Amino acid sequence: MYSFVYDNLSAKRKLSKDHLKRELMNGIAFNRETFLDQLANRSDWDVIIVGGGATGLGVAVDSATRGFSTLLLEQSDFAKGTSSRSTKLVHGGVRYLAQGDIALVYEALHERGLLLKNAPHLVKDQEFIIPIYSWFSKYKYLLGLTFYDMLAGKSGFGKSSFLKKEKVIAAIPGLKEKGLIGGVRYSDGQFDDARLALNLAQTAAEHNGVILNYMKVTSLTKTGDKVSGVIAEDAETGKSYKLNAKTIVNATGVFVDEILKMDMPSGDPLVRPSQGAHIVLDQSFLQGDAALMIPKTTDGRVLFAVPWHGKVLVGTTDTPLNAHSLEPVALAEEVDFILATAGQYLTKTPTKHDVLSVFAGLRPLAAPGKNTNSTKEISRSHKLIVAQSGLITITGGKWTTYRKMAMDVLDKAIEIGQLAVKKCVSQDVHIHGFQNQRLKDDLAIYGSDADEIRKLMKENPGLSNPLHPAYRFNQAEVVWMVRSEMARTVEDVLARRMRVLFLDAKGAIALAPAVAKIMANELKKDDGWVDDQLRAFNRLASAYLLYEVLITQKEVMGVA
Incomplete structure (x- = not known):
């Protein structure tokens, strides 16, 4: 039996403007409720980014650090798709060097150095x-x-x-x-790809960006023949938002063609x-x-x-x-x-x-x-395309060069949206969690946020209890992920924040009940929510267990 006793005051507190800023800087205010409140009070933005993977989050950081009003909308969780499923390498690409693509390798090696500097x-x-x-x-x-x-x-x-x-x-x-x-x-x-994605989201928020997961763009709006905004639907409530922007960026990875078809239904596939x-x-x-x-x-x-x-x-x-x-x-x-x-x-x-x-x-x-x-x-280099409507689409590329891709996008966005000319500063921006001395304990992956998790455990000793006797994770980490990392589902925690699903699928299934119960307490959900989450997660996790995938699935996946 596990003990789930802790203080839930953070979900109830009313933050002053100065307090909110201080809390946002250490991650406490990085939650959907905070951002939805801002969305309800503002409909016009300089830049709206569709897609919360490496590229979209990089664009959000670049835009926000240049001082533009920035909104990012992700249909699922941050890095749900490709950006959490890499080989976890920040590299120039030895293979591309063998192919003679020296320019791509040179660019990636430079970006590799910046990543080590800004996210050690x-x-x-x-x-x-x-x-x-x-x-x-x-x-x-x-x-x-x-x-x-x-x-x-x-x-x-x-x-x-x-x-x-x-x-x-x-x-x-x-x-x-x-x-x-x-x-x-x-x-x-x-590196850890999904955690870097999350830290990029937090970095953009620290510079006044509004970052939302589970917010699906359902259509584009136009003024004349120009794209001027989006209609987005909150996956949790079903509420729709009409949002306007001087420029719209399509950074949805393998889904870019779906956004492009909202603009030009008859267009050829890009990806x-x-x-x-x-x-x-x-x-x-x-x-x-x-x-x-x-x-x-x-x-x-x-x-x-x-x-x-x-x-x-x-x-x-x-x-x-x-x-x-x-x-x-x-x-x-x-x-x-x-x-x-x-x-x-x-x-x-x-x-x-x-x-x-x-x-x-x-x-x-x-x-x-x-x-x-x-x-x-098929090119590994990124492609930046501007439609006649002004919609900016970025595709291709790789994790290592996300910052350079974002810089190219923002330079183009300034031109297309007639925004104030502001220099890119992302090469010198420390990514959220920055900590020069790399720790070697179980909380090292959180960087400077590890101190906040330790505070949680000190204030509520019960949170030091392990989620499961066979695994090192403790209850405080789940509380932190809900309060400060915008985790909304058991999958969000076990797949992309703790990474257990990617490391040990059976272990993730074993941890799921404890995670679900803590999340239900934090999110004020009932037992029905817990049951639904466990059913959904166990069904998902079965696909990560090898005995569930040992059949040829060419017809399902459309293999060429």
Whole structure:
């Protein structure tokens, strides 16, 4: 039996303007009620952003920090789609360097350095090792990665080098030794994607942006032939809002075509989705702190095995699709491919029974002007498009370059919306949670917010109790996520704030009852809400359990 005794005064307090500002700066006032109140009292904005993934949130930060009145609307939770389903790497892209896209790699390496500077609580230097089985490979990869380091310049994390076989085995004890000559070591960045997305939302709010999840844009409004606003519906209440803006930004990832059709129903598709699947294994499969990079798989891709939150994340695939959804499902053949490839390199061969969680994400790749099933022919660079109506659409790109994409969007928005010319300052803005010294305790991922969670536990000792004896998470974290991180559902907590669903699906199911009960107390919901949440979450979590996805789903997913 769990104890759920705590003070709920924060939900009742009336904040003065100065108090609200102070509380917003430490995250206490980052909640839907605060933002809905602002929405009810204001209908005109400089910039409205549709989409709460990496790109949309980056645009919100850029817009708000330049001083524009900024509103972001997300149909689900922040980073629900692609932006929470990456390989968790902040990198220039060794694969793109091999393809000769030097400009993209240079840009991404510069942005990688800025992310480490502005969000050191989330971004860290990760050592990668490429196993070498021929002398030709040694010189090829060492030369390429030395050039990679040169492109990074002062933003570099560390110099690449060749390691002898003994040092490679010491760094990756689970690596097969047969035929191994040594390895090429290089450094890149690692992060928690969904938590960075959340911190970007909080950063935009700290600069007076209004940020709302579960607010779906249902249509665009026009003045003459120009887009002048949106109609948005609150998913929780069904209430509609008519909102006007000098410029509208469509940053909805794989859903950009749906917004474009609201503007021009007969327009051609802009995005070609590509699915990337990942599996998660116990850390015993990749002992040590180094990550494994397999530079060329049987289909010419790159595969990573990366330590992440005490587990091992392995992926990814690259499967062109003809359909998209908020909850894409990994294909059986994708899982088989990852397991087979990892098994070629690891002494402890992973099987389907070893998979703790499996998930897939859809990349919003800018579609080419011809039919193709090869994702190699689809650009990873971002595309910025302005319709005749003035609607600005941003698509393509990758997590690492979200800030540069946002800067390009705002520069264009100033032009299209005839806004006051203001310089981009986001390269020097510390992201919410900023903390120079990276902590090593269980609350490290919260950065400076960890102190606020500790205060909760000090004021209410019962909140120090664990959610479940087998897991490290405590009750205070759930309370904090509801009060200060805008969590509205059990899924919001376990999938994108705690990340348990992505790490251990069975564990997430075990934690769900305790999470639901705490959330119900915070949100003033009844037992019926708790039952509905648990049914919905268990149904969702079943798709992350491997035995639920081991069927070919080509017809369902529209695989090309």
